Amino acid sequence: xRDFVGKRYWLVGATEGLGLALARxxxxxGASVILSGRDEARLAEAVASLPIHAxxxxxxxxxxxxxxxxxxxxxxxxxxxxxxxxxxxMKAQEWNAEQVEAMLDxxxxxxARVLGEVLPAMVARDRxxxxxxxxxxxxxxxxxxxxxxxxxxxxxxxAESMYADLRGTGVEVQLANPGFIRxxxxxxxxxxxxxxxxxxxxxxDMFEHMCGDTFQRSFxxxxxxxxxxxxxxxxxxxxxxxx
Numbered sequence: 001x002r003d004f005v006g007k008r009y010w011l012v013g014a015t016e017g018l019g020l021a022l023a024r025x026x027x028x029x030g031a032s033v034i035l036s037g038r039d040e041a042r043l044a045e046a047v048a049s050l051p052i053h054a055x056x057x058x059x060x061x062x063x064x065x066x067x068x069x070x071x072x073x074x075x076x077x078x079x080x081x082x083x084x085x086x087x088x089x090m091k092a093q094e095w096n097a098e099q100v101e102a103m104l105d106x107x108x109x110x111x112a113r114v115l116g117e118v119l120p121a122m123v124a125r126d127r128x129x130x131x132x133x134x135x136x137x138x139x140x141x142x143x144x145x146x147x148x149x150x151x152x153x154x155x156x157x158x159a160e161s162m163y164a165d166l167r168g169t170g171v172e173v174q175l176a177n178p179g180f181i182r183x184x185x186x187x188x189x190x191x192x193x194x195x196x197x198x199x200x201x202x203x204x205d206m207f208e209h210m211c212g213d214t215f216q217r218s219f220x221x222x223x224x225x226x227x228x229x230x231x232x233x234x235x236x237x238x239x240x241x242x243x
Contacts, residue, residue: 002129002210002212004026007031008077009026009078009080010034010080011033011036011081012061012081012082012110012114013036013082013084013085014033014035014036014046014081014083015035015042015043017181017183017199018083018178018199018202018206019037019081019083020035021200021203022083022207023035023046023054024049024050025207033053033055034054035055035056035057036058036084037056037058038059043056044056058070059114061110061113062105062110064113067117071117077128079128079130080114080118080128080131081131081133081210082110082111085106085107085133086107087103087188088148088188089144089188089189089190090146090147090148091144101147104147104154106151107148107152107154108151108154111132111158115130118130122171123169126169129172129174130162130171130172131173131175131210132158132162132175132176133155133175133176133177134152134153134159134175135148135149135152135156136178136224137149138152138177140238142242159173159175172213174214175216176205176206176216176218176219177217177218177224178197178202178205178219179197182197182198194223195220195222
């Protein structure tokens, strides 16, 4: 069981939804939390909703200078949780270049920008905890997921590579892969979302994962099992089912 008492955790992309719900969990466990997001008003409201040991630092992960300034303001931390993300449902036939680039830039390159400011110091101290947020959509290509699914697949691969390098050191790396969570992003979907979770429910699963020492957790369990098994299906069968 990981001890969060007195630890400082920076949650990037935590002004609402899963990020804010997870911040509440960490806060209740005794951690000091630093929340970051682009919207200053929403950030202030999120911080005010937490009872103790919370502060906000504005950060736009799509802007390298913003990330650098935010990291300097945050200072030394014990843990980083990257949750920032943007999403538009999109088929290849409806390609929107600006939105596709934004999903890749925020969801994947944004994680790299933040890690570039945080990870070297953790490696130098040989101490730290990094949690990246992937998605069940990152296991294999899906219809209507241009931009988002590739960005999450990239985050998942990034976490796997980091874990391969850092396992056995004092820097712990974990990956959380949630399914559908009821947020303003999933509200854009016009299809039925199986096993959709409330943010508090997803935060519970993610926090439980963070308390342990396993590398990866995908949830909800039954829905995640379907995606994990789908990786082994031949293309003809897979695309007939998921298409």
